[in-house]
Amino acid sequence: RTGHSPCPRWGSPSPHSPDEGTEAQRSEVTWPGSHGRPVAGPGLGNHQEYQCSGILEQDFAELCGLTGYSDFPRVVPRPHPTVPPGLDQELDSPGTTLSRIQTKYAFFRPCIQIEQEQDDPRTAREIFIRGWKVEERMFGVFSKCLPALSQLQAIHLWKAGLTEETLGSFVALLLRCSTVKTVSLEGNPLPDQSFHRLLADDTNLQHVSLRNNALSERGALLLGRALASPRASNRTLVSLNLGYNRIGDAGAAHLAQALRLNRSLLSLSLAHNGIGDAGALRLAQVLHPFQLTHAEVVERRRLLLDKETRDRLRSAPSSRLSDPRSDRGMLGLSSTTVDKVERMQAAKAAKNAAKKKEKVRPPPPTGVFKRRLGAGPHVGLPGGSSPGGAGGAGSDGGSGPAASLPRNPPAPAPGTWEALNGRRRRHCRSPFSR
Numbered sequence: 549r550t551g552h553s554p555c556p557r558w559g560s561p562s563p564h565s566p567d568e569g570t571e572a573q574r575s576e577v578t579w580p581g582s583h584g585r586p587v588a589g590p591g592l593g594n595h596q597e598y599q600c601s602g603i604l605e606q607d608f609a610e611l612c613g614l615t616g617y618s619d620f621p622r623v624v625p626r627p628h629p630t631v632p633p634g635l636d637q638e639l640d641s642p643g644t645t646l647s648r649i650q651t652k653y654a655f656f657r658p659c660i661q662i663e664q665e666q667d668d669p670r671t672a673r674e675i676f677i678r679g680w681k682v683e684e685r686m687f688g689v690f691s692k693c694l695p696a697l698s699q700l701q702a703i704h705l706w707k708a709g710l711t712e713e714t715l716g717s718f719v720a721l722l723l724r725c726s727t728v729k730t731v732s733l734e735g736n737p738l739p740d741q742s743f744h745r746l747l748a749d750d751t752n753l754q755h756v757s758l759r760n761n762a763l764s765e766r767g768a769l770l771l772g773r774a775l776a777s778p779r780a781s782n783r784t785l786v787s788l789n790l791g792y793n794r795i796g797d798a799g800a801a802h803l804a805q806a807l808r809l810n811r812s813l814l815s816l817s818l819a820h821n822g823i824g825d826a827g828a829l830r831l832a833q834v835l836h837p838f839q840l841t842h843a844e845v846v847e848r849r850r851l852l853l854d855k856e857t858r859d860r861l862r863s864a865p866s867s868r869l870s871d872p873r874s875d876r877g878m879l880g881l882s883s884t885t886v887d888k889v890e891r892m893q894a895a896k897a898a899k900n901a902a903k904k905k906e907k908v909r910p911p912p913p914t915g916v917f918k919r920r921l922g923a924g925p926h927v928g929l930p931g932g933s934s935p936g937g938a939g940g941a942g943s944d945g946g947s948g949p950a951a952s953l954p955r956n957p958p959a960p961a962p963g964t965w966e967a968l969n970g971r972r973r974r975h976c977r978s979p980f981s982r
Contacts, residue, residue, distance in 0.1 A: 604672050677708055691724060704734075707734075730754065741767035744773065758790055759793070763793035763795060767793070781812075784812065790817060790821065796823065797826045808834055
């Protein structure tokens with residue numbers, strides 16, 4: 549690549565097709581960026597079978613060679629230019645001026661810059677692509693090598709020439725990179741302004757920057773519907789940068805309407821969007837407490853019930869799926885209502901058990917005899933013998949002294965059933981009896 553002028557369009561296919569060139573050219577070609585190692589020529593390798601190692605510089609070069617690219621950007625660490633103290637006096641020297649010019653133009657040379665920790669190639673956290681067009685085939689290479697980066701958190705595409713098709717491929721790539729939380733698509737205007745696809749329910753993005761994308765009222769309307777609507781609401785996005793667009797007062801009104809139901813967005817930048825007093829007033833109305841309309845209250849309650857139902861079904865084990873009691877989540881009952889009903893049923897069951905226990909009377913104690921009304925001074929004995937006079941015969945026909953009881957039996961012992969029953973009769977008098 550030495551001596552070649554920077555190309556604004558990278559990722560062009562190889563000039564040698566599988567049917568052209570000699571057999572040696574098709575079987576073994578040294579690709580730029582492969583560090584002099586021969587790789588498979590175009591059409592002879594399948595990048596889907598390649599196993600990524602987690603090192604972006606190596607995986608990207610190998611996959612580009614297997615896909616059929618003859619020239620592609622290099623993967624380099626992101627530079628951090630600093631001027632040491634005391635170097636200001638040496639900036640006028642010819643060698644220093646040439647170095648500054650080379651560094652300046654090297655910044656705009658098409659490449660893939662990565663931010664890594666402690667110069668470890670396996671710890672790539674951010675990727676920067678600046679000033680070169682990323683085609684559909686290149687996104688196929690990215691979809692293979694980027695998910696292998698376990699610590700990747702941010703992707704920045706500045707003036708990458710995105711189209712509606714490549715934006716769809718980029719959204720599909722984000723679904724495979726679950727660790728990516730920050731996306732910056734600056735300087736990529738689209739005719740349909742369909743950047744709202746980045747805020748779909750399947751993506752977990754927290755920070756999105758869409759500066760300088762020529763967004764108008766239509767783009768603000770689509771983004772507002774993706775942020776919140778009566779039927780859905782984004783719950784992951786924390787900050788959104790929409791600076792340097794053409795949103796205007798009408799677009800600001802659409803965003804303000806979305807913020808009435810969105811409770812997760814914390815930062816919204818609308819600098820240099822031609823917003824006047826009318827749009828600023830609509831945005832100011834949602835920055836302080838406000839009252840929801842009746843339709844918004846109904847829809848918000850429905851969303852909360854649907855969320856609780858989904859969470860209950862997701863957390864319920866498979867053994868409870870056949871339990872009829874688990875169908876209460878399908879009826880739209882909230883967890884607070886279900887717990888209240890269960891507590892009321894438990895209290896009612898305890899109260900019924902206490903009433904049944906009071907109705908059951910204890911058996912009379914043994915050894916205590918009650919004198920029957922109208923009976924004589926003698927009652928039957930516990931042994932089954934019949935009373936008799938002096939010299940009377942027992943039940944077995946033998947003779948013996950007759951068993952007799954005193955005319956006035958002693959009072960029942962304290963704590964016995966008769967004593968408690970008599971005390972109850974004394975105290976439970978009728979209120980109408982004088």
